[in-house]
Amino acid sequence: MGTNTPNNEKPPTAAKSYTPLFETNRRSTQSQLLNKLFAATVFLGICSIWFYRFTHPNPTTHRWVWVGALFAELWFGLYWVLTQAGRWDPVFRSTHKDRLAAAHPDKTLPGVDVFVCTADHTIEPPILVVNTVLSLVAYDYPPDKLAVYLSDDGASEFTLYAMLEAARFAGSWVGFCRRFDVEPRSPEAYFAAAAGEKSEGGGGGWEEELVAVKKQYEEMKDRIESATQLGRIPEDALLQHKEAFSHWDGNNKYSWRRDHPTILHILIDGRNPPPADGVNGSSLHLPTLVYLAREKRPQYHHNFKAGAMNALIRVSSKISNAPILLNLDCDMYSNDPSTLRDALCFFMDERKNHDVAFLQLPQMFDNVTKNDIYGSSLLVISRVEFPGLDSFGGPMYIGSGCFHRRDVLCGRDFDPNGSKLDWTNYGRDHEHTVEQLEREAKPLADIASDHNTLWGTEMGLKYGCPVEDVITGLSIQCKGWKSMYFDPKREAFLGKAPTTLPQTLVQHKRWSEGDFQIVLSRFSPAWYASGRISIGLQMMYLCYCLWAPNCLAVLYYSIIPSLYLLKGIPLFPQISSPWVLPFAYAVAAKYLYSLAEFLCSGGTILGWWNEQRTWLYKRTCSYLFAFVDTILKTMGLGESGFVITAKVADEDVARRYDKEIMEFGVSSPMFNILATIAMLNLFSLIGVVAKCLVAKDGVGVRVVFDEMGLQLLLCGALVLINWPLYQAVFFRKDKGRMPGSVTATALVSALVVCTSFVFLY
Numbered sequence: 001m002g003t004n005t006p007n008n009e010k011p012p013t014a015a016k017s018y019t020p021l022f023e024t025n026r027r028s029t030q031s032q033l034l035n036k037l038f039a040a041t042v043f044l045g046i047c048s049i050w051f052y053r054f055t056h057p058n059p060t061t062h063r064w065v066w067v068g069a070l071f072a073e074l075w076f077g078l079y080w081v082l083t084q085a086g087r088w089d090p091v092f093r094s095t096h097k098d099r100l101a102a103a104h105p106d107k108t109l110p111g112v113d114v115f116v117c118t119a120d121h122t123i124e125p126p127i128l129v130v131n132t133v134l135s136l137v138a139y140d141y142p143p144d145k146l147a148v149y150l151s152d153d154g155a156s157e158f159t160l161y162a163m164l165e166a167a168r169f170a171g172s173w174v175g176f177c178r179r180f181d182v183e184p185r186s187p188e189a190y191f192a193a194a195a196g197e198k199s200e201g202g203g204g205g206w207e208e209e210l211v212a213v214k215k216q217y218e219e220m221k222d223r224i225e226s227a228t229q230l231g232r233i234p235e236d237a238l239l240q241h242k243e244a245f246s247h248w249d250g251n252n253k254y255s256w257r258r259d260h261p262t263i264l265h266i267l268i269d270g271r272n273p274p275p276a277d278g279v280n281g282s283s284l285h286l287p288t289l290v291y292l293a294r295e296k297r298p299q300y301h302h303n304f305k306a307g308a309m310n311a312l313i314r315v316s317s318k319i320s321n322a323p324i325l326l327n328l329d330c331d332m333y334s335n336d337p338s339t340l341r342d343a344l345c346f347f348m349d350e351r352k353n354h355d356v357a358f359l360q361l362p363q364m365f366d367n368v369t370k371n372d373i374y375g376s377s378l379l380v381i382s383r384v385e386f387p388g389l390d391s392f393g394g395p396m397y398i399g400s401g402c403f404h405r406r407d408v409l410c411g412r413d414f415d416p417n418g419s420k421l422d423w424t425n426y427g428r429d430h431e432h433t434v435e436q437l438e439r440e441a442k443p444l445a446d447i448a449s450d451h452n453t454l455w456g457t458e459m460g461l462k463y464g465c466p467v468e469d470v471i472t473g474l475s476i477q478c479k480g481w482k483s484m485y486f487d488p489k490r491e492a493f494l495g496k497a498p499t500t501l502p503q504t505l506v507q508h509k510r511w512s513e514g515d516f517q518i519v520l521s522r523f524s525p526a527w528y529a530s531g532r533i534s535i536g537l538q539m540m541y542l543c544y545c546l547w548a549p550n551c552l553a554v555l556y557y558s559i560i561p562s563l564y565l566l567k568g569i570p571l572f573p574q575i576s577s578p579w580v581l582p583f584a585y586a587v588a589a590k591y592l593y594s595l596a597e598f599l600c601s602g603g604t605i606l607g608w609w610n611e612q613r614t615w616l617y618k619r620t621c622s623y624l625f626a627f628v629d630t631i632l633k634t635m636g637l638g639e640s641g642f643v644i645t646a647k648v649a650d651e652d653v654a655r656r657y658d659k660e661i662m663e664f665g666v667s668s669p670m671f672n673i674l675a676t677i678a679m680l681n682l683f684s685l686i687g688v689v690a691k692c693l694v695a696k697d698g699v700g701v702r703v704v705f706d707e708m709g710l711q712l713l714l715c716g717a718l719v720l721i722n723w724p725l726y727q728a729v730f731f732r733k734d735k736g737r738m739p740g741s742v743t744a745t746a747l748v749s750a751l752v753v754c755t756s757f758v759f760l761y
């Protein structure tokens with residue numbers, strides 16, 4: 001069982017005055033024991049299934065059918081064993097911010113650099129980015145110690161324009177936030193929550209100021225949105241920021257994104273408070289705010305987000321050089337102004353901080369509907385599995401919402417006798433002017449500072465993998481560093497989950513493809529990580545990294561048994577045979593447990609059902625494509641990209657999303673597969689029911705049920721879970737229904753497969 005006691009304690013003298021800054025709690029011994037007993041019974045069931053399959057080859061079918069079932073059941077069983085690591089000994093952390101404040105007055109707090117990444121102003125609208133940035137600028141933290149950097153991989157003048165506007169509005173917004181201690185500090189989210197609400201104890205003119213600041217915000221939003229819509233920056237802004245916008249003069253709109261120099265602007269210099277004539281007569285000290293678009297040239301690979309992050313690490317080392325970094329996606333606004341202080345409780349705890357390389361917080365979303373129709377809230381991962389990982393050495397780095405130690409991310413090796421963070425090595429340059437800083441930092445974002453250097457291999461985020469975050473975190477943990485997981489009561493960050501099925505499937509294709517590449521990479525959790533990280537952690541890495549090959553077993557189970565049902569050949573034990581028991585028990589226990597877990601994590605019953613559907617769709621589509629693409633890539637054919645998830649949808653789509661109606665809409669090869677499998681199961685079920693009805697005296701029903709009860713249940717469950725898909729194919733008229741071409745292809749292919757299977761095979 002894992003413990004959290006570090007192996008190099010402080011000498012006894014210091015131990016006396018030690019007050020922990022964070023707490024670690026585990027579940028009670030009884031509940032853990034009960035959980036393990038239960039898992040043991042499920043495992044027994046799984047072993048019995050394997051035994052049954054080994055000892056009961058079916059003589060009436062081809063050998064491969066039996067081998068396929070054996071393979072699938074071995075896979076499901078072993079995979080289930082892997083998932084148990086995440087449930088073995090979960091730990092839950094809580095912080096003592098009061099103690100942090102007592103031990104470290106604001107003056108002595110370390111600097112924090114926040115990195116926000118955006119890449120495309122059409123699917124990541126500038127106003128969304130602005131809201132995220134403003135929520136970060138408004139953190140409850142000493143302004144001279146906080147710097148917010150935006151990396152714009154789209155090099156969009158509209159994003160820069162939005163940032164200039166944000167910098168101007170920041171004074172009023174941050175002033176308002178500080179005076180009335182508001183939460184959350186993303187203007188859009190705050191105004192939505194405050195609508196119709198009365199001031200609670202805020203008093204002191206809250207309502208009047210709210211009206212004023214809201215008006216200012218709406219005007220800014222208007223300017224930003226109309227600039228983007230018209231495709232033109234307003235004249236006054238062009239005049240005022242002539243130099244800033246000069247980069248875009250006469251450029252070729254089509255090649256620009258992939259071919260431009262570095263653009264760097266320090267929009268707010270937060271080193272010192274401004275002279276005392278700011279908002280409301282008082283000088284308002286704001287944190288540093290920086291816009292960066294790193295250099296891009298078509299002949300050099302830019303390495304997606306990893307490249308952007310590494311440029312940010314280098315540039316920030318010149319401008320603010322904070323020892324602690326926070327990484328966020330552009331849609332993840334801060335929902336809690338005190339999160340930085342929470343995080344510091346982990347990095348500044350005197351005894352336990354020496355080996356913590358990064359601190360991951362859960363990714364939560366503010367646009368998930370009540371029953372989470374695409375299973376995108378990652379509830380069980382956030383509430384069950386990551387606390388489980390935390391006891392084995394810490395969770396993975398999953399991108400947004402992660403705090404890093406700068407030295408470790410820059411490649412520092414772990415030394416068990418002294419890996420403490422030396423805060424004195426960091427801090428700001430107070431001698432140079434803003435212009436000088438810009439001039440000196442700029443080349444650090446050029447290709448020359450990145451290409452053919454250690455960046456992307458030994459330093460910073462790793463290149464070449466679509467999940468740069470996971471592989472980077474793993475490589476850090478393999479050096480001996482730990483990570484920690486912190487799931488605060490009030491969500492720290494809220495982002496945008498995908499709102500259509502195609503988006504969800506494409507996102508999961510990227511994730512599972514990246515994860516599978518890691519298994520085949522130098523840092524494979526299967527080989528390289530052995531002995532470097534704990535076995536529990538290794539198992540969980542494998543659990544996520546083997547998502548893609550899952551497709552094989554799931555495809556087998558969702559196609560073959562149904563076809564054999566239609567043909568009338570049983571593949572599972574008869575209902576009257578005792579061998580049914582292990583199947584029934586293992587499946588029922590697994591699913592009831594998963595339902596309980598889901599409900600305890602804050603989900604709904606329908607939400608769980610929806611997640612099972614998404615589970616099936618991801619495994620039969622996303623993972624299949626990821627699997628095939630990864631294999632092709634390892635053979636040197638093709639290259640993996642990074643399809644960015646859209647953070648907006650048109651009104652029509654958004655309305656259906658709010659009503660929890662599944663969105664198909666476009667024709668995609670993924671849908672061909674989904675729909676074909678769904679049709680195939682429907683035909684099989686209809687076929688077998690028809691057969692029963694035709695047979696006389698109800699003999700048919702009894703025989704079919706006894707001989708093929710499990711197959712019938714499996715097929716029935718598949719039909720039931722596909723219900724929204726049948727609706728989209730047969731009944732719906734809206735634009736989100738299944739496109740006619742997909743429907744036609746699916747119907748024909750399913751019909752051909754079913755008939756040829758029954759009559760020819």
Ligand SMILES: O=c1ccn([C@@H]2O[C@H](COP(=O)(O)OP(=O)(O)O[C@H]3O[C@H](CO)[C@@H](O)[C@H](O)[C@H]3O)[C@@H](O)[C@H]2O)c(=O)[nH]1
Nearest residue numbers: 117118119153304305308329330398399400466467644645
């Ligand atoms: O060339 C690129 C591509 C993407 N991004 C940014 O990367 C972030 C993540 O992209 P998104 O499309 O939102 O992907 P998600 O799947 O939602 O993101 C999760 O998964 C990614 C890895 O697949 C991680 O990079 C993210 O941090 C993590 O939140 C966004 O802020 C993008 O702007 C870039 O900066 N440059």
Ligand SMILES: [Mn+2]
Nearest residue numbers: 329331496645
């Ligand atoms: Mn995202």
